Amino acid sequence: xxxxxxxxxxxxxxxxxxxxxxxxxxxxxxxxxxxxxxxxxxxxxxxxxxxxxxxxxxxxxxxxxxxxxxxxxxxxxxxxxxxxxxxxxxxxxxxxxxxxxxxxxxxxxxxxxxxxxxxxxxxxxxxxxxxxxxxxxxxxxxxxxxxxxxxxxxxxxxxxxxxxxxxxxxxxxxxxxxxxxxxxxxxxxxxxxxxxxxxxxxxxxxxxxxxxxxxxxxxxxxxxxxxxxxxxxxxxxxxxxxxxxxxxxxxxxxxxxxxxxxxxxxxxxxxxxxxxxxxxxxxxxxxxxxxxxxxxxxxxxxxxxxxxxxxxxxxxxxxxxxxxxxxxxxxxxxxxxxxxxxxxxxxxxxxxxxxxxxxxxxxxxxxxxxxxxxxxxxxxxxxxxxxxxxxxxxxxxxxxxxxxxxxxxxxxxxxxxxxxxxxxxxxxxxxxxxxxxxxxxxxxxxxxxxxxxxxxxxxxxxxxxxxxxxxxxxxxxxxxxxxxxxxxxxxxxxxxxxxxxxxxxxxxxxxxxxxxxxxxxxxxxxxxxxxxxxxxxxxxxxxxxxxxxxxxxxxxxxxxxxxxxxxxxxxxxxxxxxxxxxxxxxxxxxxxxxxxxxxxxxxxxxxxxxxxxxxxxxxxxxxxxxxxxxxxxxxxxxxxxxxxxxxxxxxxxxxxxxxxxxxxxxxxxxxxxxxxxxxxxxxxxxxxxxxxxxxxxxxxxxxxxxxxxxxxxxxxxxxxxxxxxxxxxxxxxxxxxxxxxxxxxxxxxxxxxxxxxxxxxxxxxxxxxxxxxxxxxxxxxxxxxxxxxx
Amino acid sequence: xxxxxxxxxxxxxxxxxxxxxxxxxxxxxxxxxxxxxxxxxxxxxxxxxxxxxxxxxxxxxxxxxxxxxxxxxxxxxxxxxxxxxxxxxxxxxxxxxxxxxxxxxxxxxxxxxxxxxxxxxxxxxxxxxxxxxxxxxxxxxxxxxxxxxxxxxxxxxxxxxxxxxxxxxxxxxxxx
Numbered sequence: 001x002x003x004x005x006x007x008x009x010x011x012x013x014x015x016x017x018x019x020x021x022x023x024x025x026x027x028x029x030x031x032x033x034x035x036x037x038x039x040x041x042x043x044x045x046x047x048x049x050x051x052x053x054x055x056x057x058x059x060x061x062x063x064x065x066x067x068x069x070x071x072x073x074x075x076x077x078x079x080x081x082x083x084x085x086x087x088x089x090x091x092x093x094x095x096x097x098x099x100x101x102x103x104x105x106x107x108x109x110x111x112x113x114x115x116x117x118x119x120x121x122x123x124x125x126x127x128x129x130x131x132x133x134x135x136x137x138x139x140x141x142x143x144x145x146x147x148x149x150x151x152x153x154x155x156x157x158x159x160x161x162x163x164x165x166x167x168x169x170x171x172x173x174x175x176x177x178x179x180x181x182x183x184x185x186x187x188x189x190x191x192x193x194x195x196x197x198x199x200x201x202x203x204x205x206x207x208x209x210x211x212x213x214x215x216x217x218x219x220x221x222x223x224x225x226x227x228x229x230x231x232x233x234x235x236x237x238x239x240x241x242x243x244x245x246x247x248x249x250x251x252x253x254x255x256x257x258x259x260x261x262x263x264x265x266x267x268x269x270x271x272x273x274x275x276x277x278x279x280x281x282x283x284x285x286x287x288x289x290x291x292x293x294x295x296x297x298x299x300x301x302x303x304x305x306x307x308x309x310x311x312x313x314x315x316x317x318x319x320x321x322x323x324x325x326x327x328x329x330x331x332x333x334x335x336x337x338x339x340x341x342x343x344x345x346x347x348x349x350x351x352x353x354x355x356x357x358x359x360x361x362x363x364x365x366x367x368x369x370x371x372x373x374x375x376x377x378x379x380x381x382x383x384x385x386x387x388x389x390x391x392x393x394x395x396x397x398x399x400x401x402x403x404x405x406x407x408x409x410x411x412x413x414x415x416x417x418x419x420x421x422x423x424x425x426x427x428x429x430x431x432x433x434x435x436x437x438x439x440x441x442x443x444x445x446x447x448x449x450x451x452x453x454x455x456x457x458x459x460x461x462x463x464x465x466x467x468x469x470x471x472x473x474x475x476x477x478x479x480x481x482x483x484x485x486x487x488x489x490x491x492x493x494x495x496x497x498x499x500x501x502x503x504x505x506x507x508x509x510x511x512x513x514x515x516x517x518x519x520x521x522x523x524x525x526x527x528x529x530x531x532x533x534x535x536x537x538x539x540x541x542x543x544x545x546x547x548x549x550x551x552x553x554x555x556x557x558x559x560x561x562x563x564x565x566x567x568x569x570x571x572x573x574x575x576x577x578x579x580x581x582x583x584x585x586x587x588x589x590x591x592x593x594x595x596x597x598x599x600x601x602x603x604x605x606x607x608x609x610x611x612x613x614x615x616x617x618x619x620x621x622x623x624x625x626x627x628x629x630x631x632x633x634x635x636x637x638x639x640x641x642x643x644x645x646x647x648x649x650x651x652x653x654x655x656x657x658x659x660x661x662x663x664x665x666x667x668x669x670x671x672x673x674x675x676x677x678x679x680x681x682x683x684x685x686x687x688x689x690x691x692x693x694x695x696x697x698x699x700x701x702x703x704x705x706x707x708x709x710x711x712x713x714x715x716x717x718x719x720x721x722x723x724x725x726x727x728x729x730x731x732x733x734x735x736x737x738x739x740x741x742x743x744x745x746x747x748x749x750x751x752x753x754x755x756x757x758x759x760x761x762x763x764x765x766x767x768x769x770x771x772x773x774x775x776x777x778x779x780x781x782x783x784x785x786x787x788x789x790x
Numbered sequence: 791x792x793x794x795x796x797x798x799x800x801x802x803x804x805x806x807x808x809x810x811x812x813x814x815x816x817x818x819x820x821x822x823x824x825x826x827x828x829x830x831x832x833x834x835x836x837x838x839x840x841x842x843x844x845x846x847x848x849x850x851x852x853x854x855x856x857x858x859x860x861x862x863x864x865x866x867x868x869x870x871x872x873x874x875x876x877x878x879x880x881x882x883x884x885x886x887x888x889x890x891x892x893x894x895x896x897x898x899x900x901x902x903x904x905x906x907x908x909x910x911x912x913x914x915x916x917x918x919x920x921x922x923x924x925x926x927x928x929x930x931x932x933x934x935x936x937x938x939x940x941x942x943x944x945x946x947x948x949x950x951x952x953x954x955x956x957x958x959x960x961x962x963x964x965x966x
Binding site: 029036038201202203253287682689714720724726 | 836
């Protein structure tokens, strides 16, 4: 598979399955995760956390903890406020949004179960945890706001009285004449969809080590983060340090999925403690802390309605989305984004005019929610595809045929969706056709029918999707967030002819380093093993946003491509100076400088590099070799470069037990230019399984008082190997013209569509029983309830 | 914790005899990571569910977070570091690398140790058996299919190697 990028041959690795270099150290147990780091004189931190969802801190006594063995320092909210200033997570492009000031450690009130109320530092983690148990806290429990449905009722207490009510953000979209469109529809169907609150469950918990040197006022932080430059800006601002005095490093990061791109108060407290103490402070969340303080997400109730004409054409869609986000909007991206995305993305794959959406984002006394892999997409796709299948069923139309009639035509781009999203170029129909062929749709339908006659209930579910990738400044920058939509790549030609690539995008296992090395090797013209990639260090890398919103390949990759082309041009200029001939007749291929006419090698790259670095005295006086180059790239043509895809799920439902067996899963996806097919496929597979988790297993369960009931990995179910299906994948490639590389993102499409595909497959299996489920996760109990059996 | 409770522990880790004074409450995973600097094995859930801390004790897989170090007087412990340096799992590691059967790599040492035990017990394990055996090892990144593929490939290569002679050893040397 060769990408249509000119000038990259013959050392072209674009489209090649090059195994990741950096995977070798991970396979050998030589990874360098944050908690593997040891610093001299380091202290270990533990937190005392509120057992109540909402409580006033009447008194907090640290005396006994201070006397415990190994304890160095303990602090409460007031102590920490001396080092870390509070923040309010709102952005100006979310009009009317509000949130309250949040402190690193609660001052006099805890607002969710798990909020830190004190910090202990000691010589070992065990000592810090021992001492934490000696802290005496007297709480006065306050009424907890737990049900988002009643959060705005007059009788419900207001969590932050200064804000007036529990409404964080609201937004409406109305294209006009929606009621008339529904009135004229041949058929209208409605559903209420519920998505379980769930969380990222990175296997590596959040981890941070902060070291402050008072003599230089220098703060060094090593942490599992997706966005080192964003964190540097925040540490500088809230610890009142010059930005240049803050260095943030991300070494190996054990999974992130959006969980590690937010500001966590306990991490701010670690950095604050390091500044207060002038010593390294280290913290690794345990699993209970992860379950109650990592951001949660996806907790939505969406009422949806679709109107279609007699031919099955969609006329109108309407949604009402209610979501609960915990007591604070999360800094700095805000907790309005997920709901906003639901409004933007619902109906996205389809060609229809009339759309109305209402969004309310409310505060509650539960763990704060924010962006987690595929932000809003799984909700919007489940709502859209659930309504679409429901309408098709009511019309007696095959769901594949219904989609064929409604998906935006492949030749109708650029296209603006009913919600106002601008699509550069998508390939819904090509993907649908490819999917149906890949899965032998007709054959599968025949098998389903035959088995149904034998009492075996199988279902097929389809889910078309769009995915936000390669975001411009429209995502955050326009709202005042100091989050870069650009990224850079610096290339340094070493005297051996090898290339060091330093990139602003970061690696959490997606293969960022791998794809950067492939792009650089291809653009410069060197073997891929001659490229070494450095990421995740604000003292070293070009300024950039990092890795989120499926931007690593599309944004970071384009910067690497442009830097590679520039370095190549400089190398050819150097070679021309050495050889005393015109650079126009030279090319760099496989680390050799060749004559473009004859293809013969005229100079080894290593020799040119040696002369360029060590013997400039032999070159013409007027010529200066430039062997370090840097290029930046930000996508400015569209707010987002959308991708598209479609998934299919094949399940078997046992109507006696309610158990769902996943038989197989398919996906066809279009992420533009594919740099490394294996890496794209594994992003899709891993993403699909995360989506399956939300559809079948994962839910943060709370009681009425705001106590999380299943905050362990024994109780909160995640997908494990035994239950997961094999996944068959296909691709369509529509490169984006917004960049020369043409790559779009691929990190979230799997998660975006899987829950909808599973839901539709289950409902297809349940159709003979006139039963239907729309509340995730689709547990055996919920399926049996739908069947009227419990 | 007073010094009278300290246990003088001697055991063999990755072929090397080590002696340390440990608190009775020290878990094997913390002993390996903090006392011996063997940071390849990780903590994930710290109550035996996720498998990130899986190591071999006297040839059997155990959870490092559920085992107390002081239980292991005289035991033989193997971690990913030891299995790597001996070359024992070089073919398995190569299969993981080629198939991209890891992303962030945090679960990978536990997966490799678990797969090692499986391949020793059931050299011809089917995909279903591999999935079942791995069902105590959590991976958030891959969706498991690539891991199952890599272990299946290794099983097939090893059985082919046995028939042919020394193909598995050759693979190990090449990978090393």
